[in-house]
Amino acid sequence: MKVALVGIGKIAVDQHVPSIAASDEWDLDATVSRSGTVDGVTSYTEIDTMLAENLDINVVSLCLPPVPRFDYAAACIRAGRHVMLEKPPGATVAEVHALQAMAEEAGVVLFATWHSRMAKGVAAAKAALTGKTIETAHIDWKEDVRKWHPGQDWVWEPGGMGVLDPGINALSILTEILPAPVHLRRGIVQVPRNRQTPVAAELSFTGGVTASFDWLKQGEQLWEMTLTATDGTAVQLKEGGNRCIVDGADQSLAELGEYPALYARMADLVRKGQSDVDLAPMVHVSDIMTLCERETVDAFEW
Template identity: 75%
Template sequence: MAEKMKVALVGIGKIAVDQHVPSIATSGDWELAATVSRSGTVNGVPAFTDIETMLIDRPEIGVVSLCLPPVPRFEYAAACLRAGRHVMLEKPPGATLAEVYALDALARDAGKTLFATWHSRMAKGVQVAKSALAGKKVERGHIDWKENVRQWHPDQDWVFDPGGMGVLDPGINALSILTEVLPAPVHLRSAVLRTPANRQTPICAEMMFSGGITASFDWLKKGTQTWEQRFTTTDGTSVHLLDGGNRCIVDGTEQPVTELGEYPALYAQMSHLIRTGKSDVDLSPMVHVSDIMTLARRKEAPAFEW
């Protein structure tokens, strides 16, 4: 059996605790060897409060997974690459497209793997939907991505600060699926963003893309949360993704799906990339977000408080 790779996890917040830590713990490829966080820790794992100290003190750790918010992430990622570490980026991979292109160049120069992850692409039904749409022309489609920010990002003001993206933070998950399953690319035609009077980023968004694709994102959804995408092709094929892409219905019939969950699949892919000497830095979901922020009309929404 191959020796497990040592990984350091940076940013011990909700997503790290809920997804990254258990995915690493149950993997045969990985050992969580250190954490870096101003306050968060993982029981039994050596903890650091700054990245530079960890990189100096733990040279045997060859991989760093960054889970901190996107705005400060560039400096951490650049430091890790310059120190000869492979780097895994939570979504979105950065605060701007330019900085991720810069990280990609750094990784190539260093001969290290850079993985810009999109966890929703690893949802169990996504590849089934992609196969069902392959070789077909999508006539129309609609996305409903509606959840409660108070449940998923409680008291996390950074999501409403510049760079936090607001509702486009979960919305980029939907866009990552869209750009994975469609047989041909689409581009934004128009959008409307509603931003709370006391915040910097939108809480609701409506979008219209080429190819008959529309989308509705809402961060104020009470009750049952909705993460669905529906597509109809010119030959009449219907594809319905539910539960964030974890269920797929084709022409009214539920399809068998993969067993591996989103974050375990990401870590399996990171292991594969490192072992094969490759990187994966697909920025197409982030391009759509950038286009939305560029083209959208702005409307004021009521002030938002936690």
């Protein structure tokens, strides 16, 4: 299938382009970006021009930041194209619901991707916890924004989510593997005095679940969660979900990496004519921004 990639930034170059290139199911046929391009691929600066000139492209993968994404997705749906949304799928829950309705009416596939759910150890963790009751769970998701989003001011602006941009990856795994849903009870988010979005968060959910997010972690990056069930089963996910340990034993891992697995899933959805839009991780982020106390901290500068 021919796919167009929109938003040629760091995530597109690091993950989407090589995943498409390595797949026998996909052909990267066009890009849309104000500045970025991919060698050997036809490039455009306007989405409407690409859609008008490439009628044989039936899938568009949107990798641009969440705030402008709705208008691009809506244009693609109106043009009868299937749409793949990088996480988070939009700037608000309501706008993604609107895209769902549009896609259903147009008869096209909409896929709200959560790449961390495709980490190699997540399926094993889910299997180990199926049918059990969680007693306690803790998430440590701590990374360096200067390494992963260098100079990208949009992450600090409304809709950029700040530390909840990586934090939603942890929440996407949590909502995938928990046997029963949980909701936020309380929390504190720290917001730099010169920015609009949080740089850190301490969160407490129902069901004994807690989380600690930090965007200023230097040195070794930390993406881990530990869950214990009432029957004593202990599950650890490390390396962003790519390593799963159950009761002290490493588990067998899924074969595909995160983004190759996303594109395999999208190909399957298109063949079946089915959409996949799970907004549970985004609902948690919305709750965090609504319910948490806000603490002003030192200014952030690149």
